[in-house]
Amino acid sequence: MKNTILTGVRVNGELTLGNFLGAIFPIVQLAAKHADEYNVNIFVPDLHTIIAEVDGKLHENTMKSIKYYMATGLDTKHPNIHVYRQSYIPAHSELTWILDCFATMGETSRMIQYKEKSDGGKESANVGIFNYPILMAADILLYSAKYVPVGEDQFQHLELTRDIALRMNKKFGEIFVPPAPSREQVEFMSLDEGLRIRDLVHPEKKMSKSSRNENAKIMLSDRPEAAAKKIMSATTDSVGKIQFDMFNQAGISNLLQILSLLKREPLQDVIARWTGESSYGDLKQEVAVALKHFLQDFQEKVAEISDKTVLEVLEEGEARMRKVADAKLLEVQKAVGIRR
DSSP, rough: OEEEEEEEEESSSBBBBBHHIIHHHHHHHHHHHHTTSSSEEEEOHHHHHHHTTOOOHHHHHHHHHHHHHHTTTTTTTTTTTEEEEESSSHHHHHHHHHHHHHOOHHHTTTEEEEEEHHTOOTTTTTTTHHHHHHHHHHHHHTTTTTEEOOGGGGGHHHHHHHHHHHHHHHHHOOOOOOOHHHHHHHHTTOSSSOOOOBSSSSTSBOTTTTTTGGOOOBBTOOOHHHHHOOOOOOOSSSSSSSSTTTTTBHHHHHHHHHHHHTTTHHHHHHHHHTTTTTHHHHHHHHHHHHHHHHHHHHHHHHHHOOOHHHHHHHHHHHHHHHHHHHHHHHHHHHHTSSSS
16 A cells, blocks of 8 residues: 555635745645655644634635645646545544543643643643644544654654554554654655744744734735735845845845745755845845736636535545545454444
């Protein structure tokens, strides 16, 4: 059987240029590179999403998210690329409960993301925040996913998934394929510290859709002309010379990074072309033009994709993945004794 690569992106609200360049675009590239050799599961983690926000727009945001993938070039007709919604495959929730019974309170309470999102473990935090890593483990183990491209902040969850899988394998036999260790994940995916597009006003921070300052972020739904103006007003520095230095010249370095990604030009080539130049305005102008052209083209492609097309892609993927997930769930249920 082919090994599986599994990844997903939460869909809570409109996405920024940072979300696109740091998540959607790399995932589409990854799928194009590996789909002939691996199963590539791209799922909408809608159950994870409601941990943080329930606003009645989840379906709308899901549809828009899949359109973004498709407009970026995701080949949804490839037989090894599977797109599906987490909540439409009940085995995710059912396996989570079984895994809960083989994980410890100590393990989950030590998760850094739990401590951060629960403000140090406050009693007012919802239980979903505490249980999030176990649901993530079910997402992975149902499909025997070996590679799970995540940020460094999720490596702890991957290791917990491995621990639970190995613990249950020791007790019941080889029922799970544990994901590869974090080091192997990094090597396989050629991951580094991860791409973080910076805030346009405060470039020491990453671009966030939750920012109250509209000039600090580029939304994928922004009018191209308005987005270009945000680039022209982006915070830079007083050094007076262009160089790539994320510590001392984060604003300029962020613009160079954005330009590289939008023009599909190697970052080192962009850096070589601009290093030593003194006109920040000229650099901003080139980035603004590239961004304007990108948004015009991207938004036109998104508009051409109908809801009907997206639903067909999701329903086909869910039908295929439901069989895989149900088979694994039954195997686990038999192992622990709740099925014959």
